[in-house]
Amino acid sequence: MGGPLLTPLRPVQQFLFRCTSECRTSGDLRMQPTAMSNPRLSERIALILMLFLLLLLVPPQPGSAQAPQPDGAGVRTGVLPGSWLLGGPKCVEVPQFQIHQYNEDLYILRESGCTNFEKPFLYLLFGKDKALLLDTGAGKTEVIRYVRTVIDDWLRRNKRESVPLVVAHTHAHRDHTSGDQQLEALPGTTLVKPDVKAVQEFFGISNWPDQIVQYDLGARALDVIPIPGHEKSSIAIYDRQTAILFTGDTLYPGRLYVDDAAAFIGSIKRLVEFTRGKIVAHVLGAHIENTRTPYLDYRIGTVYQPEEHALELNRGHLLELDEALRQMDGKVVRMAMRDFTVWPK
Numbered sequence: 001m002g003g004p005l006l007t008p009l010r011p012v013q014q015f016l017f018r019c020t021s022e023c024r025t026s027g028d029l030r031m032q033p034t035a036m037s038n039p040r041l042s043e044r045i046a047l048i049l050m051l052f053l054l055l056l057l058v059p060p061q062p063g064s065a066q067a068p069q070p071d072g073a074g075v076r077t078g079v080l081p082g083s084w085l086l087g088g089p090k091c092v093e094v095p096q097f098q099i100h101q102y103n104e105d106l107y108i109l110r111e112s113g114c115t116n117f118e119k120p121f122l123y124l125l126f127g128k129d130k131a132l133l134l135d136t137g138a139g140k141t142e143v144i145r146y147v148r149t150v151i152d153d154w155l156r157r158n159k160r161e162s163v164p165l166v167v168a169h170t171h172a173h174r175d176h177t178s179g180d181q182q183l184e185a186l187p188g189t190t191l192v193k194p195d196v197k198a199v200q201e202f203f204g205i206s207n208w209p210d211q212i213v214q215y216d217l218g219a220r221a222l223d224v225i226p227i228p229g230h231e232k233s234s235i236a237i238y239d240r241q242t243a244i245l246f247t248g249d250t251l252y253p254g255r256l257y258v259d260d261a262a263a264f265i266g267s268i269k270r271l272v273e274f275t276r277g278k279i280v281a282h283v284l285g286a287h288i289e290n291t292r293t294p295y296l297d298y299r300i301g302t303v304y305q306p307e308e309h310a311l312e313l314n315r316g317h318l319l320e321l322d323e324a325l326r327q328m329d330g331k332v333v334r335m336a337m338r339d340f341t342v343w344p345k
Ligand SMILES: [Zn+2]
Pocket: 171, 173, 230, 231, 249
């Protein structure tokens, strides 16, 4: 659909037609315009047309429609690095986490391969009222130090004394929850335990996994989408401000481990449906395991990945995954796609 309709409203009778006697006898569907004889009906039709035109005049909202023009779709932009800091080949003076500022209110923390081969990504989003940290990293780290650095930087820039922090998880696996204890001890922090019951209670999801709920950080609405299958408590988060879909270990450039095939298939369908007609700037997962060479990954446990795939995927990858699963017809098998691999456990 185009932009606002600016052509003037034509007289109502031009839109009204009646079948001529010729048309009736011949079955010809040719119609001829006629003036409306019933004035009340004419008013009603005019009203309906006016309402329809008013609907057209409402500008498309980010997150509610595909962009009509290639003008950035009204979403808040940010920058992703061309490549991430490499853990290695010599692990000397490599920081435990690389802090990348996507924009002033979204930070990405990438754990170094020298700290843990999983090299997960953590996301820290700031709203007007609170901040949300997605995941806490793998293995033994000083993650709290890095998170505090980011929060302090944000507070200073925004001339604020404090901001409440919510710590939630894309799912419960240990490589995403290892820093929980440290963060729980941080004043002003609410930690959502990584299990289905706690996630449901905190976000107010009564119908798991079919219900999608909103969670507001203060002028920053997020959609929380249950996506069990890789792990029971997996969720995806859609940030309406940046139009980024955070998918954890369910979709990323690497091995998509499927624990519960039926649940996983349902979750991918849910994501496809949820994103239909929405702006999706990036799909950001929690690892990179593929190389830049199509159909080729790094072996499990690789620390140093000098030719690793970009972090960001897009809705096309989601559709590709959905199609691959549909072709498998309920029996999920290992299958390498260009940028990721379906990998039943
Ligand atoms: Zn996982």
